[in-house]
Amino acid sequence: MRRLWLKVHAPELGSGGSEFDRRLADHGIAHEREVAARIPGLVGPLFDGHGDLEAAAERTLELLRTTRDPLYQPAFLSRDGRRAGVPDFVLHDGDGLVLRDAKTFVNPGGLTAARLQMAHYSALVEESLGAPPLRCEVINGRHEVLRVELPPRAEYDALIARMAAVIESPDEPELLQSHSKCEGCGFYGHCWPRAIREGWIEILPAVNRMNQPQLARLGLGRIPALAAADPVWLTSQGIKGRTEDLVLEARSRAEGRALWRRAPGMPSGRTLVWFDLEGDPSADVEVPIYLWGYAVDAQPTATSAAALACEAVIAAPGRDGDRAAWEDFLTRAAAIFASHPDALWIHYDEYERTWLKRYLERYGDRAAIGARLLNSMFDLCRALKQSAVLPITSYSIKRVAAHLGFKWSDPAMGSQWSIVQYERARAAPDVAERERLFEPIRSYNADDLRAMKCVWDWMVRDGLAP
Numbered sequence: 001m002r003r004l005w006l007k008v009h010a011p012e013l014g015s016g017g018s019e020f021d022r023r024l025a026d027h028g029i030a031h032e033r034e035v036a037a038r039i040p041g042l043v044g045p046l047f048d049g050h051g052d053l054e055a056a057a058e059r060t061l062e063l064l065r066t067t068r069d070p071l072y073q074p075a076f077l078s079r080d081g082r083r084a085g086v087p088d089f090v091l092h093d094g095d096g097l098v099l100r101d102a103k104t105f106v107n108p109g110g111l112t113a114a115r116l117q118m119a120h121y122s123a124l125v126e127e128s129l130g131a132p133p134l135r136c137e138v139i140n141g142r143h144e145v146l147r148v149e150l151p152p153r154a155e156y157d158a159l160i161a162r163m164a165a166v167i168e169s170p171d172e173p174e175l176l177q178s179h180s181k182c183e184g185c186g187f188y189g190h191c192w193p194r195a196i197r198e199g200w201i202e203i204l205p206a207v208n209r210m211n212q213p214q215l216a217r218l219g220l221g222r223i224p225a226l227a228a229a230d231p232v233w234l235t236s237q238g239i240k241g242r243t244e245d246l247v248l249e250a251r252s253r254a255e256g257r258a259l260w261r262r263a264p265g266m267p268s269g270r271t272l273v274w275f276d277l278e279g280d281p282s283a284d285v286e287v288p289i290y291l292w293g294y295a296v297d298a299q300p301t302a303t304s305a306a307a308l309a310c311e312a313v314i315a316a317p318g319r320d321g322d323r324a325a326w327e328d329f330l331t332r333a334a335a336i337f338a339s340h341p342d343a344l345w346i347h348y349d350e351y352e353r354t355w356l357k358r359y360l361e362r363y364g365d366r367a368a369i370g371a372r373l374l375n376s377m378f379d380l381c382r383a384l385k386q387s388a389v390l391p392i393t394s395y396s397i398k399r400v401a402a403h404l405g406f407k408w409s410d411p412a413m414g415s416q417w418s419i420v421q422y423e424r425a426r427a428a429p430d431v432a433e434r435e436r437l438f439e440p441i442r443s444y445n446a447d448d449l450r451a452m453k454c455v456w457d458w459m460v461r462d463g464l465a466p
């Protein structure tokens with residue numbers, strides 16, 4: 001709702017979309033066009049985001065009343081002219097209409113996300129034509145047509161009423177979503193610095209939708225107040241969640257330093273292999289993991305992060321390239337285990353374990369190397385969260401390592417940047433050019449590996465005596 005208010009009242013506070021956002025949008029448009037190309041006799045687009053919306057809505061109604069043509073990007077307006085909707089397609093089925101939207105998702109969760117949008121289109125069709133559509137559908141990233149079960153009309157009406165109230169209000173809503181939701185939002189640079197400056201408790205990872213209103217009612221809506229609270233008293237007041245965490249996070253923020261829950265108990269005396277994958281989260285890509293990065297650290301206490309020798313297997317384009325990269329990585333992992341049977345593979349968060357399992361399902365194992373690797377992994381992020389609280393907004397490796405003083409070779413690099421860079425390299429006309437474009441991705445991944453070692457070293461050094 002805050003984003004809605006900002007879009008209407010202060011759009012200048014938002015940043016334009018990133019190159020990655022544009023890439024996602026392009027991906028969506030390409031999918032929509034593919035779907036459109038498969039519908040015979042399609043008329044449109046009637047409204048492509050530019051031009052006269054009212055005229056497009058009139059033309060849509062005229063075509064629906066006088067023809068049975070399937071329509072591309074038809075426009076619908078509410079009776080009061082305050083709501084508009086442009087579904088991707090409207091099709092005829094017997095005497096009824098079918099609304100269909102093209103979506104790139106492949107996971108079932110995408111269908112849930114489409115419910116309210118389709119309810120909106122459905123309501124507009126009913127207002128325009130006097131009858132609701134026969135059904136609403138999406139065609140997903142695999143070109144499967146899925147029926148969308150609409151929410152009760154009252155839910156949609158309530159949402160519209162809330163949105164209208166937000167738009168009409170002169171005051172910016174004082175709401176903050178979770179950091180993971182906000183990070184990709186164009187208004188992040190407006191909302192988060194203000195929340196940090198003013199000490200909103202919403203910036204703490206342990207604060208959520210359940211306990212934030214409870215804490216605010218107790219007068220603990222700002223970090224200094226929460227930092228001074230007694231966890232036992234908070235529990236007695238019915239505060240949801242781990243109250244020790246709430247207070248510890250608030251204290252860490254208020255004092256601007258890391259606080260330890262317990263000694264981290266880091267494994268010692270083993271060869272460490274820093275392990276980090278770069279992948280493309282888009283649905284149905286041929287190469288989900290395009291870089292397998294690692295660095296063998298046989299003497300962790302004697303080797304600095306800067307001195308790590310980082311290696312990477314980068315997948316060539318296409319399914320064959322994907323498989324070849326996986327096989328190459330397994331070969332290298334086998335060689336590492338041969339030289340360092342005790343190797344402990346350090347990764348950050350669930351991503352590496354999840355994708356290792358998926359590749360094992362996708363292509364199978366070889367001499368049980370993948371299975372051995374799965375049994376030799378250590379999640380540094382998990383260990384960190386279990387043992388320490390830091391005064392940061394998220395526990396991504398970027399933020400944690402930066403807080404501990406790690407310097408990235410290029411601060412503009414990030415996972416989204418890396419995906420765009422890989423796509424560019426993939427499209428390069430020759431191998432030499434492709435290799436040249438891969439170089440910055442290697443550096444970026446090497447930075448991630450070194451950042452992990454920096455966090456590990458800090459935990460070993462400072463976490464011994466909490």
Ligand code: SF4
Nearest residue numbers: 003177182185188191
């Ligand atoms: S940054 Fe977060 S709180 Fe602010 S508008 Fe975006 S999603 Fe909403």
